[in-house]
């Protein structure tokens with residue numbers, strides 16, 4: 001089946017849901033492929049959440065609703081989006097899912113239970129363990145990894161949230177346990193992107209290769225880093241991925257765009273999501289020699305970035321990446337540090353805020369020293385952070401202009417900002 005024919009079949013199916021029937025009328029009938037998908041409107045998460053009962057095709061299956069993550073305390077509250085999955089959908093997704101990272105041993109999947117129970121069954125060579133803010137989570141991980149399983153095979157691959165891997169790495173270091181002795185070769189991360197600094201730390205400590213994953217709880221398809229091009233490619237099961245302009249529903253020409261996804265049958269049937277706004281911004285990479293597709297780099301949540309002159313001029317992913325390179329930048333204490341399970345004050349997200357002031361982009365970040373006393377060091381840090389953010393993001397560089405005159409960076413005192421509420425689970 002081609003993507004076009006899967007889409008046609010999906011639209012005929014989705015048109016049976018009361019929400020789409022009313023929104024589309026008969027418009028879906030003229031669509032014969034992905035090229036014409038733009039004839040249908042996109043929907044965002046608050047809309048989908050509000051109308052979730054009407055998004056279901058047929059009768060809602062009992063007892064399979066799963067709460068999607070992403071509602072952070074302190075941010076505007078939207079109803080959680082429950083994406084029900086039937087047993088048939090789960091097995092369709094599982095049969096097309098990418099094979100466990102390493103067939104020779106076990107793959108340990110660490111599930112963040114506060115995001116809801118896993119929506120799929122344990123794979124053939126897979127061990128699932130829960131992550132929670134408790135000493136038991138750390139102890140269970142360590143005992144599972146330190147010795148072979150009863151069948152004689154060890155865990156050789158691990159998939160874990162980027163927050164938990166930072167906490168676990170620090171925990172092992174504090175206990176003088178050498179993670180290289182575990183024999184893990186591949187580590188996949190999910191949730192927010194693991195910064196370049198932490199990727200290097202984890203790779204060095206575990207002696208393993210780290211792969212970044214991007215996925216949404218609403219969709220069964222993960223994106224993983226490509227070894228050939230270094231960008232993210234969509235995995236299995238297939239879906240339609242669109243990158244739309246910041247201000248219209250036409251394809252993004254160059255620069256950053258909104259990521260919009262469409263699920264496909266037979267992998268998603270109960271609650272089809274058609275042209276669903278992820279809320280994330282991404283840029284498209286060059287066409288990859290290995291896969292023939294152009295990859296993506298996800299720049300984080302649209303609401304966490306700064307838009308000026310119609311461009312996405314500062315993004316949360318690159319700002320965080322740069323701030324984590326410096327030991328002097330302040331971090332929000334991770335709950336596992338606050339509770340005393342680990343001692344590290346560096347496993348939480350850096351504390352920063354961005355704003356537009358007089359047509360300039362302004363980035364403020366907290367430091368662990370008094371920037372008014374140690375002025376020279378504060379100035380050095382400010383210049384370094386500005387230089388490195390521009391180096392990572394061509395959009396920031398282009399906006400900042402010559403001498404970076406349109407980008408202002410300020411080091412400020414600890415706890416003086418209303419820091420962006422970022423996930424640290």
Ligand SMILES: [Zn+2]
Nearest residue numbers: 226228229288
């Ligand atoms: Zn590639």
